[in-house]
Amino acid sequence: MLKETAALVRKKGRPVNVDVTVIAQAPKLGPYKNRMRAKIAHALRIAVERVSVKAKTNEGMGWIGKGEGLAAVAVVTIQTKER
Numbered sequence: 001m002l003k004e005t006a007a008l009v010r011k012k013g014r015p016v017n018v019d020v021t022v023i024a025q026a027p028k029l030g031p032y033k034n035r036m037r038a039k040i041a042h043a044l045r046i047a048v049e050r051v052s053v054k055a056k057t058n059e060g061m062g063w064i065g066k067g068e069g070l071a072a073v074a075v076v077t078i079q080t081k082e083r
Contacts, residue, residue, distance in 0.1 A: 006043040013080040015044040019052045024070035029055040
């Protein structure tokens with residue numbers, strides 16, 4: 001899914017920055033954040049310093065809070081192509 005999304009982004013322009021928030025009760029993402037940043041940076045062909053990955057819980061509420069799943073939100077800043 002990451003490769004396909006990266007291809008769609010590149011059709012619109014050049015990715016500049018990426019901000020990802022993962023919402024989950026578990027597992028703790030701390031040990032995985034740097035690897036996630038590296039994979040996202042590689043897929044988008046940008047420096048790892050331009051990728052932010054954060055984690056938050058859902059405070060025990062809803063299906064995410066019960067540990068039945070997780071969600072992710074990503075925002076990509078794109079420099080559009082000249083026409």
